[in-house]
Amino acid sequence: MLYTEMVTAAAILHGPKHRLLDYSAAEHPLALQIGGSDPRELAMATRIARDWGYAEINLNVGCPSDRVQSGCFGAVLMERPGLVADCVAAMGAESDVPVTVKCRIGVDDQDPEIVLPDFLEKVSAAGVNHFIIHARKAWLKGLSPKENREIPPLNYDLVLRMKAAFPQLTICINGGITGLDQAQRLLEQGLDGVMVGRAAYHDPASVLVGADALWGEAGGLDAFGAVEAMRPYMLDHIAQGGKLHQITRHMLGLFTGRPGARGWRRVLSERANKPGAGLEVLDAALAELQTAATAA
Incomplete structure (x- = not known):
């Protein structure tokens, strides 16, 4: 929720x-x-x-x-x-x-x-x-x-x-809850739910990817799947007069700790706030991750 x-x-x-x-x-x-x-x-x-x-x-x-x-x-x-x-x-x-x-x-x-x-x-x-x-x-x-x-x-x-x-x-x-293992332990001790704030914002993949499994739901999106799922949301936001960076600035930490994360953050930080920025900026940021993964 x-x-x-x-x-x-x-x-x-x-x-x-x-x-x-x-x-x-x-x-x-x-x-x-x-x-x-x-x-x-x-x-x-x-x-x-x-x-x-x-x-x-x-x-x-x-x-x-x-x-x-x-x-x-x-x-x-x-x-x-x-x-x-x-x-x-x-x-x-x-x-x-x-x-x-x-x-x-x-x-x-x-x-x-x-x-x-x-x-x-x-x-x-x-x-x-x-x-x-x-x-x-x-x-x-x-x-x-x-x-x-x-x-x-x-x-x-x-x-x-x-x-x-x-x-x-x-x-x-x-x-102070920073990961799913910690959340699981608290739930197992009888609490009804766990609210995660800063950790879910700064490193969302480590907290939100796999969270559905806590409730017995299989599958769920990985970080790349989350980006793809955000595309219609971004297009709708831009169509209503919004700016790309109003969304992507909240996604800078999505690939924290992965090869290419710095390039992802740099492209979004430098280009998403420019007039007329669209999903081509998102594609350029994803290319930084793909390039880094290939090099590794």
């Missing part, structure tokens, strides 16, 4: 809705991740999003950026579980798909052993039965968003204990 970047409720209410909410059918199942702390605004944003047919609406209670804190949403809401409960209740009343929550194990000087079970109990009582837990604290003072994704220690054991304590809830884990 794919999650969008966080979009604030205020942006959905007052901003360019189609630019913020449009997506390709190829991206399904897709969850819309919303940020906010005003139950009424979140309810209205959820109502608007219904027309787009998302598979899930997710409230972000985990983002630690200063900009998010100043708006009283994201990880700072870990300090206000009652407000989160009000928010998800309002969202659920306007949604025809599940409302879920992505959270941290706590913030700043909070004791996660106390805070997290209390948070899960109060928010689940408001109708949420699916949580994605980033297994780190967020330090709202003193660490940047990037540092908050790396410095606070991971506590997978706590998340596992939350699944044991709340067996009726769907609990997925996030944070």
Whole structure:
């Protein structure tokens, strides 16, 4: 399942809705991740999003950026579980798909052993039965968003204990997961799912190729197959006025560690952002990989 970047409720209410909410059918199942702390605004944003047919609406209670804190949403809401409960209740009343929550194990000087079970109990009582837990604290003072994704220690054991304590809830884990073997071990310990962010972005082949096998599904695409599958998506994007590099810049890491990966990245970086760039640039980048493979 794919999650969008966080979009604030205020942006959905007052901003360019189609630019913020449009997506390709190829991206399904897709969850819309919303940020906010005003139950009424979140309810209205959820109502608007219904027309787009998302598979899930997710409230972000985990983002630690200063900009998010100043708006009283994201990880700072870990300090206000009652407000989160009000928010998800309002969202659920306007949604025809599940409302879920992505959270941290706590913030700043909070004791996660106390805070997290209390948070899960109060928010689940408001109708949420699916949580994605980033297994780190967020330090709202003193660490940047990037540092908050790396410095606070991971506590997978706590998340596992939350699944044991709340067996009726769907609990997925996030944070520091870099490969399928690691994901498999976490699933085998009883968790319902694994969310992978940075690793899937920077080295997608090592995380996404073969992921279907975790659920007993054979086959699936390799990295080259993924490129071919992206061609119709790219053509449609360009036909609607989009630029090739808006897609290919997110594919630079697809061949990480393979012969020709540097040439792949170079061609896409230098040529995909030029006016009129089309799939001939993609073919040129693939040729770098083929040349390197032949030389090897």
